[in-house]
Amino acid sequence: MREIELRAAIREGLAQEMRRDETVCLVGEDIARYGGILGVTEGMLEEFGPERVVDMPISEAGFAGMAVGAALMGLRPVIEMQFTGLLTVAMDPLVNTGAKARYVHDGAMSVPMVVRSPHMMHGNAYMSQALEAWFAHIPGFKVVTPSTPADAKGLIVASIRDPDPVLFVEHEDLYATIGPVPEELFTAPFGEACVRREGVDVTVVAWLAAVPAADAAAGELAAQGISVEVIDPRTLVPFDSEAVLRSVRKTGRLVIVHEAVRRGGFGGEIAAMVAGSDVVSKLKAPIERVANPGVSVPHAKHLNRAVLPDKDDVIAAVKRTLGS
Amino acid sequence: MTRRQPLADEMSHRDALTADYLREMYRLMLLGRRFTERALELAAEQRLPVGMHPSAGQEAVGVGACFRLRPGDWVLPSLRTTEAFWTRGVTVLQMFNAIMGNAGSVNAGKESFHHSGYPDLGILAGSAIVGAQIPQAVGVAWAIKMKRIDNVAVCFFGDGAAGRGDFHEGLNLASLLKVPVVFVCENNLYFQTVPAAVGQPIEDIADRAASYAMPGQVVDGQDVLAVYDAVQTAVARARAGEGPTLLECKTYRFLGHYPSMLRDDRPPEEIAHWTKRDPISILGRHLEELGHQDGAAVEAVEAAIAKELDDSLRECEATPFADAKQAFTNVYGEPIEAMGL
Ligand SMILES: Cc1ncc(C[n+]2csc(CCOP(=O)(O)OP(=O)(O)O)c2C)c(N)n1
Ligand SMILES: [Mg+2]
Numbered sequence: 001m002r003e004i005e006l007r008a009a010i011r012e013g014l015a016q017e018m019r020r021d022e023t024v025c026l027v028g029e030d031i032a033r034y035g036g037i038l039g040v041t042e043g044m045l046e047e048f049g050p051e052r053v054v055d056m057p058i059s060e061a062g063f064a065g066m067a068v069g070a071a072l073m074g075l076r077p078v079i080e081m082q083f084t085g086l087l088t089v090a091m092d093p094l095v096n097t098g099a100k101a102r103y104v105h106d107g108a109m110s111v112p113m114v115v116r117s118p119h120m121m122h123g124n125a126y127m128s129q130a131l132e133a134w135f136a137h138i139p140g141f142k143v144v145t146p147s148t149p150a151d152a153k154g155l156i157v158a159s160i161r162d163p164d165p166v167l168f169v170e171h172e173d174l175y176a177t178i179g180p181v182p183e184e185l186f187t188a189p190f191g192e193a194c195v196r197r198e199g200v201d202v203t204v205v206a207w208l209a210a211v212p213a214a215d216a217a218a219g220e221l222a223a224q225g226i227s228v229e230v231i232d233p234r235t236l237v238p239f240d241s242e243a244v245l246r247s248v249r250k251t252g253r254l255v256i257v258h259e260a261v262r263r264g265g266f267g268g269e270i271a272a273m274v275a276g277s278d279v280v281s282k283l284k285a286p287i288e289r290v291a292n293p294g295v296s297v298p299h300a301k302h303l304n305r306a307v308l309p310d311k312d313d314v315i316a317a318v319k320r321t322l323g324s
Numbered sequence: 325m326t327r328r329q330p331l332a333d334e335m336s337h338r339d340a341l342t343a344d345y346l347r348e349m350y351r352l353m354l355l356g357r358r359f360t361e362r363a364l365e366l367a368a369e370q371r372l373p374v375g376m377h378p379s380a381g382q383e384a385v386g387v388g389a390c391f392r393l394r395p396g397d398w399v400l401p402s403l404r405t406t407e408a409f410w411t412r413g414v415t416v417l418q419m420f421n422a423i424m425g426n427a428g429s430v431n432a433g434k435e436s437f438h439h440s441g442y443p444d445l446g447i448l449a450g451s452a453i454v455g456a457q458i459p460q461a462v463g464v465a466w467a468i469k470m471k472r473i474d475n476v477a478v479c480f481f482g483d484g485a486a487g488r489g490d491f492h493e494g495l496n497l498a499s500l501l502k503v504p505v506v507f508v509c510e511n512n513l514y515f516q517t518v519p520a521a522v523g524q525p526i527e528d529i530a531d532r533a534a535s536y537a538m539p540g541q542v543v544d545g546q547d548v549l550a551v552y553d554a555v556q557t558a559v560a561r562a563r564a565g566e567g568p569t570l571l572e573c574k575t576y577r578f579l580g581h582y583p584s585m586l587r588d589d590r591p592p593e594e595i596a597h598w599t600k601r602d603p604i605s606i607l608g609r610h611l612e613e614l615g616h617q618d619g620a621a622v623e624a625v626e627a628a629i630a631k632e633l634d635d636s637l638r639e640c641e642a643t644p645f646a647d648a649k650q651a652f653t654n655v656y657g658e659p660i661e662a663m664g665l
Contacts, residue, residue, distance in 0.1 A: 029515075030516050030518060033518065034516075034586075034587075034589065037517070039586060055523075056523075057484070057523035058484040058485060058487045058488055059488060059489070062489065085453070086453070123375075123452075124435060124436060125434065126453055127452055293660065294655065295655050295660060296655065298433060298434045298435075299374050299375070299425070299434060299436050300373040300425025300433030300434075300645070300646065301425070302425065302433070302645050302648055303425065303646065304651075306649075306652075307651050307652075
C-alpha cells in the first residue's frame with residue numbers, strides 16, 4: 001500500500017469527504033491562504049474556494065459558536081483550534097451550546113461538528129496543554145485520538161460523518177509519521193481499540209504521541225525478555241473497555257501512558273474501569289500511570305523534556321509492575 | 325551593564341525632551357534591533373531553547389510608550405513589545421538569560437522571554453493567549469483606582485488581538501469603570517499569516533473607541549516621538565481620573581511572525597515600502613537635523629551596544645541552564661506533592 005505522512009492523511013480525508021459532501025466546510029485561523037500554521041489544510045482553499053475554507057480573525061469563541069449554529073442548520077463545519085490551549089478560549093460555545101444542543105432539543109436537533117485540536121506539547125504553558133479529559137468529561141462530546149496515518153484518515157472522515165460534536169485530537173509530533181493509508185475514502189470505527197503490539201507480561205494503554213513512546217519502550221523491553229502488549233484505544237469516547245479488559249486478563253499488569261496531567265487525566269478513568277471489573281482479581285501489581293505529574297508545560301526544551309513522559313518513564317513503570 | 329532608570333522629572337511632551345532623552349530613545353530602539361539580530365543568530369544555530377517573536381520594525385511603539393512611565397505604573401506587553409522590557413529597565417543579561425532558560429533567568433525557563441514578567445520593574449508576564457492581557461489590564465487599572473494612587477496601566481496588543489471578545493469586553497469595562505488604562509494597539513497589518521483586512525471590516529481599529537465612549541487615535545507607529553506624545557496625553561488623562569484611551573500605532577514587522585515559520589507570504593513591495601520607514605532611521609535623521617547626533621556618535625552607540633551584547637552573551641553562556649527540577653516548582657505556594665494526588 002502507498003505510504004504517506006499523518007498530516008497528509010488528515011488532509012486527504014478532509015478533501016475526499018469535502019468532494020463527496022458539500023456541506024463540509026473548514027473554519028479556523030491561518031487555514032486558508034497559508035494552509036494552516038502546521039500545514040494540515042494546505043491546498044484546500046485552492047480546491048474548495050473561500051466559501052468553504054474560511055480564514056478567521058482571532059475569535060475562537062466566536063467561530064466555535066458560529067460552527068455550532070451552522071451545524072444545527074445542517075452544515076458540517078470542521079474548525080481548527082490551532083493549538084490545544086486555545087480550546088480554553090472557546091469552552092462556552094463548545095461545552096454549553098455545542099455539547100448540549102441534542103439533549104435540550106430532546107433529539108430534535110444535533111451538532112455534527114468537528115473540532116480539530118492539535119497538541120503542540122513543546123510550546124508553552126498556555127498552548128501546550130493536553131485537554132482530552134476535559135472533553136471526555138462533557139456529556140455530548142466524543143473524543144478521537146489517532147496515532148497512525150491510516151487511523152487519522154479513517155477517523156477524520158468518521159468524525160465528520162458523526163452526528164455529534166467530536167474533539168479530534170492531533171499531535172504535532174505525529175504529523176510526520178509515515179504509514180500505509182488506503183487511497184480510497186473510508187472510515188475507521190469509533191470505540192474499537194487496536195493492539196499495536198502483542199505481549200503477555202504487561203499491558204500498556206497509550207494514545208497519541210504516547211503510542212510511539214510505549215512502542216519504543218516495548219521494543220527495548222523485548223530485548224530484555226519482557227513481553228509488553230501495547231493497546232491504542234484510538235477513541236476515548238466511545239471507549240473500548242473490552243479490549244483493555246481482555247488484555248489485562250491475560251497479562252495481569254496495567255500501565256497507562258498519557259501526556260496530560262495525571263490528576264483528573266483519562267488514565268484514572270481507565271484504571272477505575274479495570275479496578276471496578278472482575279479483572280481486578282487478576283491484577284498481579286498495582287496499576288501504574290505515566291503522565292505529567294501536575295505542572296504546567298514549561299517552555300525551555302530542557303525543562304519540557306523533564307515534564308513530558310517518554311520511553312524511559314514507560315520502561316520504569318513497566319518494571320515497577322514486575323517488581324524489578 | 326546598564327539598567328535604565330525611571331526619569332525623575334515631570335511629564336512633558338516632545339518639545340520639552342532634551343537631547344539626552346532623544347538620544348536615549350535612539351539607543352533603546354537600536355538596542356532592541358541589535359538584540360533581535362543576535363537572538364535570531366542564536367536561533368539559526370539551533371541554540372535557542374525557547375521561541376521568540378522578532379520586534380524589528382516596531383521598536384518605536386514600546387520605547388515611545390514606556391519612555392516616561394513611573395515606578396508603580398504597570399505594563400502588559402504583547403508577544404512583540406520587546407522594547408517595553410529595555411525601556412522599563414530590564415538588562416541585556418536578564419534578557420539573554422531568559423531567552424536561554426538559564427538558572428539565573430527570571431522564570432527559570434518556564435516561559436519565553438516575551439511572556440516573562442518583572443514585577444519589580446512594573447511588567448506583568450503576558451499570556452500566550454493573544455488579547456488575554458486586555459481585560460487583565462482593566463483589572464490592574466481598577467485596582468490602581470481603588471488604591472487612590474495616580475498610576476496607570478499600559479496595555480499592548482496586536483491588530484489580531486482586536487478581533488477577540490476580550491478586546492471588546494475589556495474596552496467596555498474600562499470605559500464603564502473609568503479606570504486609568506492606556507490601550508496601545510500595535511497594528512502591524514498582519515496577524516500571524518493573515519492580512520489585518522481579512523480580520524476586520526474597518527480600516528482603523530482606533531474607530532472602535534467610539535463604541536466605548538473613549539478617545540481613539542491613529543498614531544504613526546514608526547515615529548517614536550508621535551507615539552511618545554500620544555501616550556503622554558493618554559497617560560495624563562488616565563492619571564487625572566478621566567479614564568481610558570485607545571491608541572492605534574500603525575507599524576510593520578520587518579521579519580517573519582517567528583523564526584521557524586514555513587513561509588512569509590507578504591508582498592516584497594510592501595516589505596520594501598515599510599523598511600524605508602525604519603523607526604530607528606527616522607529618529608536618527610531627526611537627531612542629525614537638530615545637530616544632536618552625528619555619524620561618529622552613532623558609531624559610538626553601536627559600539628557600546630555591541631559590547632554590551634557581547635559581554636552579556638558571554639556571561640549568559642557561562643551560566644548553566646536552569647535545573648530541570650525547577651520545572652516542578654511554583655505550581656502552587658506548596659510543593660505539588662502536597663496536593664495528595
Ligand atoms: C487567542 C489566540 N488565538 C491564536 C493564537 C495563535 N497566535 C499567536 S500570535 C498570533 C497572531 C497575533 O497577531 P497580532 O495580535 O496582530 O500580533 P502580532 O503577532 O502581529 O504582533 C496568533 C493567531 C494565540 N496565541 N492566541
Ligand atoms: Mg499584528
